[in-house]
Amino acid sequence: MKDTLRLTDISTAEGQMVSIDLKDIPDVEGLDLVKMPWKPVTDEQKAKVACILDEVCVLNIPKPQTPQEEEELVNRFLDGMRKLFSKENNWTFLPMLETSMDYCAQCNSCSDACHLYEMSGHNEMYRPNFRSEIFRRIYKQYVKKEPLAKWRYGDMGLNWKTVARLGELAYRCNLCRRCAQTCPIGVDNGLIAREIRKLFSQELGFSPRELHEKGTINQMKVGSSTGMTPDVVKENVEFIDEDYTEITGVGIHTPFDVKGADILLIHNAGEVMAWPENIASFSLIFQEAGLSWTLSSKAVAYDGVNYGVFYDDAQTARIALQHMQAAKELGVKKIVIGECGHAHKAMTVIADRVIPYEYQVPRESCYVTLRDIVMSGRLKLDPSRNNFPVTLHDPCNAVRLMGIVQPQREILHKIAPQFREMPCHGVDNYCCGGGSGFAIMTRQNIDEWRGNISGRKKMWQIAQAFKDCLGPETKKYICAPCSNCKGQIREMLEHSDLYTKNSFAYGGLVELIVNAMVNVNPGFIKWEGDEE
Numbered sequence: 001m002k003d004t005l006r007l008t009d010i011s012t013a014e015g016q017m018v019s020i021d022l023k024d025i026p027d028v029e030g031l032d033l034v035k036m037p038w039k040p041v042t043d044e045q046k047a048k049v050a051c052i053l054d055e056v057c058v059l060n061i062p063k064p065q066t067p068q069e070e071e072e073l074v075n076r077f078l079d080g081m082r083k084l085f086s087k088e089n090n091w092t093f094l095p096m097l098e099t100s101m102d103y104c105a106q107c108n109s110c111s112d113a114c115h116l117y118e119m120s121g122h123n124e125m126y127r128p129n130f131r132s133e134i135f136r137r138i139y140k141q142y143v144k145k146e147p148l149a150k151w152r153y154g155d156m157g158l159n160w161k162t163v164a165r166l167g168e169l170a171y172r173c174n175l176c177r178r179c180a181q182t183c184p185i186g187v188d189n190g191l192i193a194r195e196i197r198k199l200f201s202q203e204l205g206f207s208p209r210e211l212h213e214k215g216t217i218n219q220m221k222v223g224s225s226t227g228m229t230p231d232v233v234k235e236n237v238e239f240i241d242e243d244y245t246e247i248t249g250v251g252i253h254t255p256f257d258v259k260g261a262d263i264l265l266i267h268n269a270g271e272v273m274a275w276p277e278n279i280a281s282f283s284l285i286f287q288e289a290g291l292s293w294t295l296s297s298k299a300v301a302y303d304g305v306n307y308g309v310f311y312d313d314a315q316t317a318r319i320a321l322q323h324m325q326a327a328k329e330l331g332v333k334k335i336v337i338g339e340c341g342h343a344h345k346a347m348t349v350i351a352d353r354v355i356p357y358e359y360q361v362p363r364e365s366c367y368v369t370l371r372d373i374v375m376s377g378r379l380k381l382d383p384s385r386n387n388f389p390v391t392l393h394d395p396c397n398a399v400r401l402m403g404i405v406q407p408q409r410e411i412l413h414k415i416a417p418q419f420r421e422m423p424c425h426g427v428d429n430y431c432c433g434g435g436s437g438f439a440i441m442t443r444q445n446i447d448e449w450r451g452n453i454s455g456r457k458k459m460w461q462i463a464q465a466f467k468d469c470l471g472p473e474t475k476k477y478i479c480a481p482c483s484n485c486k487g488q489i490r491e492m493l494e495h496s497d498l499y500t501k502n503s504f505a506y507g508g509l510v511e512l513i514v515n516a517m518v519n520v521n522p523g524f525i526k527w528e529g530d531e532e
Helices: 043-048 067-084 093-101 108-111 117-120 130-142 160-169 180-183 189-202 212-222 230-248 270-274 276-289 314-328 341-354 368-377 408-416 435-440 446-454 457-464 481-494 498-502 509-516
Strands: 263-266 334-337 364-365 389-392 474-477 504-507
Touching: 067 130, 067 160, 067 189, 093 130, 093 189, 093 341, 108 130, 108 180, 108 189, 117 446, 117 457, 130 160, 130 189, 160 189, 160 408, 180 189, 212 314, 212 498, 230 270, 230 276, 263 276, 270 276, 276 368, 276 474, 276 509, 314 341, 334 341, 334 368, 341 481, 364 368, 368 408, 368 509, 389 408, 408 509, 435 446, 435 481, 446 457, 446 481, 457 481, 474 509, 481 498, 481 504, 498 504
Parallel strands: 263 334, 334 364, 389 474, 474 504
Antiparallel strands: none
């Protein structure tokens, strides 16, 4: 990396703009976190794709082969940027975007709040306002065309390198918006990164295949981002009911398509495949609490995933509308959103912007529903069954964005005698490292990026929460009530073999509730090495 990285290097630097030395990545006290070497970009990739930013290449933008192709890429980018700043094309987020364009004081408070900047060894390029200031200068100089813009704000060269690198830079952000919370004047660098992503998707046609082709497009075609059809989901849930009836000793039946039920529960369908205990736990809790509830087998509506929220308004709206229509067809009173942070965001604060009011259905976070069940006494609970150290990860989209902070804590204080907070908890929480779609991406060096940089601060929080009992002697539970967060935490634990080194288990909130239920067979939560 250069000693001094300038904003203007984005349009002038040759080859890869920066490289992160593993020695610059901080260690985490108390945990033996492996630093994974960067895989080199191959000559074949360099010839075809604009891998010219850093070790990671998310968008795979084809490298222009002629001056005409270079000019076309720049012109399409500018066309999209003009639309981004027009009310007709961006009525959903324009006021907030314009505010963030106009009022940055360059105080760098956002940098101090950013886990990516910190864990990259304070690499200048990963300051939240680095990409924002580039975007801001382009806007004022080439779109808004303010008089003397290049002298007032700084000249910004605009060529194909600028465009390709800016698109990639938008995917060096977890969209956790910790920077926005910290900014003394409310500039939202997370929003700016997301709007750049939207420009590249909706105007230029560049988006990560995991979010688009395998995500929202696949979800609209077959009903789920996992590829599971409605029949497959119902069949799998039936197997889950059977398996966990045997495990828990309590008969479990998950209802589908019950018209007139009070609640439509919408899971992240990834739980069906990766964490069936979460599906079973919800079913058991709702059943034992005597709730009137159902799942939907309608295509799309049984999967709360909505990856459009990370990159594309049109895709977000298509899926959110399907969720609302399924609820209306069943005639339920409300939707309850399962343990998935981005589903909370997509189905509530974003859906309120993209779905007409007459199509909307009341929505409630599962944390609130579960709090009401636990605190009402409808379940017989024995907290001593959870008498091991427990800490809580706060999903960014549910906690910082929506302010759902206390319900899950009320539950843990009631059922987990050794509950302890992470440092920087609640709205001050750090992202798990898998936010904004990173947790499901599989391309060039993204695994190393998540392990070395984006997920590292979360592991520091976990280590600090358990600093009095690290090591294999004490069993510890990381409560992460979000599907994407669990996937990211799982990867971090597996990469460094922390299951066995520290006797960690991870899972959701509902599993802890079931583990404490007196009519359930003991030992519902398992640690590495436990007998089945």
